[in-house]
Amino acid sequence: MSVASYQLCVYLLVTYNSQLTTRKEMKFATKAIHAGQHPDPTTGAVMTPIYQTSTYWQKSPGDHQGYEYSRGTNPTRKALEDCIASLENAQFGLAFSSGMAATDTVLKLLRPGDEVITGNDLYGGSYRIFTKVFENYGIKFHFIDLNNPENIKQYLSDKTKLIWIETPTNPTMQIIDIAAVGAIAKNAGVLYVVDNTFASPYLQNPIDLGADIVMHSVTKYIAGHSDVVMGALVTNNEDLYKQLFFYYNACGGTPGPQDSFLALRGIKTLHLRMKAHCENGRQVATYLKSHPRIEKIYWPGFEDHPNHAIARKQMRDFGGMISIVLKNASLEDTFKVASSFQVFTLAESLGGVESLINHPATMTHGSIPKEVREKVGVVDNLIRISVGVEDIEDLLKDLEQALNS
Structure with a gap:
């Protein structure tokens, strides 16, 4: 040729x-x-190349091919951003060095005196950045029960600038009606952000349901192999995108091309992995629901789960995240069970191909005061399970031996 x-x-x-x-x-x-x-x-x-470069040739000052410096834009990262945006049915995407960097960028849109309405069950890192960082800059946060979106209205005021939700929530799997909250936010003229990490774009698309911004910890299901730490924001609002891009570039919380390449590679099997996560999750949840060592189980696929009907309406399936409360178990007993698994791995994070066990009270939610987390059910004998894609028989056998330890 x-x-x-x-x-x-x-x-x-x-x-x-x-x-x-x-x-x-x-x-x-x-x-x-x-x-x-x-x-x-x-x-x-x-395959998209790894553009391992910090800077780019310019024909003359300002005459370039769309790339000047890799803190702002990089071709590998741009491919990832466009792919994630497409999966969320959005036009604009930004990738960050972590989910917390993405969250931080959204919060920088706020000013002293502004107020935020958010849920009472949140990832511990989100709670920490809200209370330990941005409250210091005069931002007020209302942590409320969002199972009924109408609860929002009593906290709305002319100071309210942002509504931030997770659904399903971490770790008690509360299901928040995305569209209902969106209608309230739109009517009040308030920015509306949905953390879609637990569901992934495969299971739900908050942009289609009224969200202004969708946030992801790409570390989890999107990348899917526990080898990348990354976050993302997507939106359909060009003006909002430009504001976010300003902070993204100015503050520099951007990922490198190698991580972008790995995340892009992981995305290619997202649909296959999510099918397996959902199938295994269903079988694990069904097994645990009737287990004599389990006092309570949180999984939105059960008809008796609060707001199950909402989950069925806004999600395509119910995912692989499950939380359980061990019956009559002390903290020591819970530690013993959590440390007894052979196939499941005791570790932070979720959403990888491998199954993980997590103890929120001392791990992912350790930054939340005990009295605050226990009000929503994050007790010392709660264990969070991220069901992976291993053979289901091996997972069930491992659960049985660990629970009987």
Whole structure:
């Protein structure tokens, strides 16, 4: 093949891929594999290259090819951002060095005297940055029961600038009606953010239900292999995107190209992994629900789970996150059970292909005062389970032996 013919083929591939990835009718699995990604025009490489560069050539000052310095933009990271945005049915995406860096960037939109309404069951890192960092700058946070969105109205005032929710929540799996909260936020003219980490874009799309911004800890289901720490924000609002990009670039909480490449590779199997997480999660939850050592179980797929009907309406399946409360177990007993697993791994985080066990009270939610977390059920004998994609028989056997330890 001549050089000219080769260049033509690459051009046609790039053009076709560009058209394909912008078509709204493209299905989820196709987006996961193709959105934001094109054959490299220089070599024809199918996989997005790792652009391990800090800076970019300019023909003359300001005359460049869209990239100046990698803190602001990088081609590998841009492909990832476009892919995540596409999966959330959004136009604009930004990738961050962690989920907390993404959260921090949203909160920088606020000013002293502003107020935030959020849930009473939150990831410990979110609670910590709200109370230990941004309260110091004069931001007030209301932590309320969001199982009934109408509860929001009594806290709304002209100082309210942001509503922030998780659903399902971490770790008691509360289900918040995304659309109902969105309607309240829109009517009040308040910015509305949904942390979609536990569900992933495969199970629900908050942008379609009224969210202004969706936040992800990409570390979890999106990357999916416990080898990357990263966050993301997506939005359909161009002005909002520009504001977020300013802080993103100015403050520098951006990931490198190697991590971006790994996350992009992980996304390609998101739909396959989520199917397995959901299938295994269902079987594990069913097994645990009737186990004599379990006092309580939190999993939104059960009909008796609070707001199960809302979960069924806004989610495509119920995921692989489960929390259990051990019956008549002391903290010492709970530690013994948590340390007895052989297939499940006792560790922070969630959403990887491997199954994980977590003790929120002393691990992910250790930054929340005991009296605060216990009000919503995060007690010392609660264990959070991230069900992986291993063989279900091995998972059930491991649960049985650990619970009987």
